Amino acid sequence: MPLAIACVAICGCNSLPVARLAQPDPEPPAVASGTIPSLPGAHEARVAPFLFRSDRPLPEKHPALTTAASLRDRVAKELKIPPARGVILVYIFGEKGSFDQYLRKRYPQLPSRRAFFVAQGRQGGRDEDLMVLTWWSDRLEQDLRHELTHALLHSALPDVPLWLDEGLAEYFELEDFPLVRKERLTQVLADFNKPDRPDMSRLEGLRDIQQMGREEYRESWAWAHWMLKGPPEARAALLTALVDLRSGRKISLVERIEKVLPNARQQMVAHMRQLDESPAP
Numbered sequence: 001m002p003l004a005i006a007c008v009a010i011c012g013c014n015s016l017p018v019a020r021l022a023q024p025d026p027e028p029p030a031v032a033s034g035t036i037p038s039l040p041g042a043h044e045a046r047v048a049p050f051l052f053r054s055d056r057p058l059p060e061k062h063p064a065l066t067t068a069a070s071l072r073d074r075v076a077k078e079l080k081i082p083p084a085r086g087v088i089l090v091y092i093f094g095e096k097g098s099f100d101q102y103l104r105k106r107y108p109q110l111p112s113r114r115a116f117f118v119a120q121g122r123q124g125g126r127d128e129d130l131m132v133l134t135w136w137s138d139r140l141e142q143d144l145r146h147e148l149t150h151a152l153l154h155s156a157l158p159d160v161p162l163w164l165d166e167g168l169a170e171y172f173e174l175e176d177f178p179l180v181r182k183e184r185l186t187q188v189l190a191d192f193n194k195p196d197r198p199d200m201s202r203l204e205g206l207r208d209i210q211q212m213g214r215e216e217y218r219e220s221w222a223w224a225h226w227m228l229k230g231p232p233e234a235r236a237a238l239l240t241a242l243v244d245l246r247s248g249r250k251i252s253l254v255e256r257i258e259k260v261l262p263n264a265r266q267q268m269v270a271h272m273r274q275l276d277e278s279p280a281p
Contacts, residue, residue, distance in 0.1 A: 036105045037098060040091045047072070049084035049155070050148065055094030056136060063141045064092070071145055075152045075172060078228060080239050081246070084155035089131035090148070092140070099135035115143040117150035130155055142180070146173040157245045162212065163203035164253070167220030171228060174221065185276050188218045192269055198222060200264070201254045225275070226268040233260040234267075 044051070045058040047068045052058055058065060068090075076083060093099035103110055110116065115134035132147040134140065149169040153160050160168075174181040191197050198219050206212055227238040237256040244251045257264045 037102045039102070040093055049086065050088050050090050050151075052090045052092065054092040054136075055098070056092070058092075064144060067141050067144055068148060071148055071172060072152065075149060079153075079168070079242055081152070081156040081242060084130075084152055086130070086155070088148070088151045088155065089129070090144070091131065091133050093133075093135040096135050096137065099133070103133070114139065115147050117147040117154075119151075119154050142173060142177055145176065146170070149173065157242065158248050160245065161204065161251075161253075162206055162209065163216065163220045164224070166212070166217055167222075167224035170217065170221035171224040184218060184221065185272065188222050188272055189276060191215050191218060192272070198265055198268060200257065204252065204254050222272055223268060226271045227257075230271045231261060231267065234264070236260075 039053065040055040041053045043054045043057050045054075045060075045062075045065055046052070047065050049072070050068045052064065052068075072084075075081065093102065100112065103112075103116070107116075107118075114137050115132065118129075118131050118133060120129045120131075130151050132144070132151055134143050134147065137143065146169045149172040150165065153165060153168060170184075174184060196202070197215070200223055203216060203220060203223070206216065227234040234257060237253065237260060241251045241253050241256060261267060
């Protein structure tokens with residue numbers, strides 16, 4: 001089911017890079033010739049705004065569906081963003097081989113990943129087709145939390161700064177996986193031993209996904225966690241910024257944070273250290 005594309009933004013799973021295509025993504029020859037593999041569709045389930053299509057059955061209480069419902073409500077509640085407009089399609093391939101084959105044919109420019117979020121602009125209009133592509137790996141639930149967060153953000157906000165998009169996706173992914181979060185926290189604190197870390201202004205200045213390595217993804221998560229779980233001034237600055245993004249206004253979180261918390265860097269590092277010292281659940 002090829003889509004007419006005006007622009008494409010693609011997010012990779014689990015703190016791996018986002019591929020943002022500046023130019024329209026032309027239909028590859030495989031699409032025109034009909035050789036592109038089919039998307040999953042044997043089984044279908046709906047958890048508004050998500051429509052799941054899978055190669056395997058999806059029982060009503062399956063973690064993929066319960067995760068989607070809880071995440072939808074939690075993202076809206078914590079970020080104060082409106083419900084998603086339209087349908088977000090979630091395709092779950094039965095096995096890695098068919099997933100990889102589809103990506104090679106449909107998006108040959110993408111690296112190998114377990115999951116992707118795709119926002120495809122429609123020709124002649126401002127609306128986008130939002131979808132998540134993944135497969136039945138042993139980390140399906142975790143990957144879905146990350147990619148569905150991207151989808152919810154992009155449905156509510158016309159544009160999300162690169163680092164904030166990934167930081168929030170990481171935040172909602174890791175909150176229900178404490179052991180993974182603990183490992184990420186250890187890595188973050190090691191990163192902060194460098195003299196130029198952390199630095200939100202550096203992240204805010206990144207425009208090309210190639211500029212973001214694993215350290216940048218980890219730091220983005222740390223800032224997001226601090227803003228949502230740290231001082232109320234930081235949370236207020238974030239939520240106000242999201243309101244402005246919903247209106248299409250460009251924002252600088254650095255400027256907003258510095259106005260209310262001039263020592264934000266020190267506070268964020270202290271927050272991470274305190275989190276590291278908290279007892280394991």
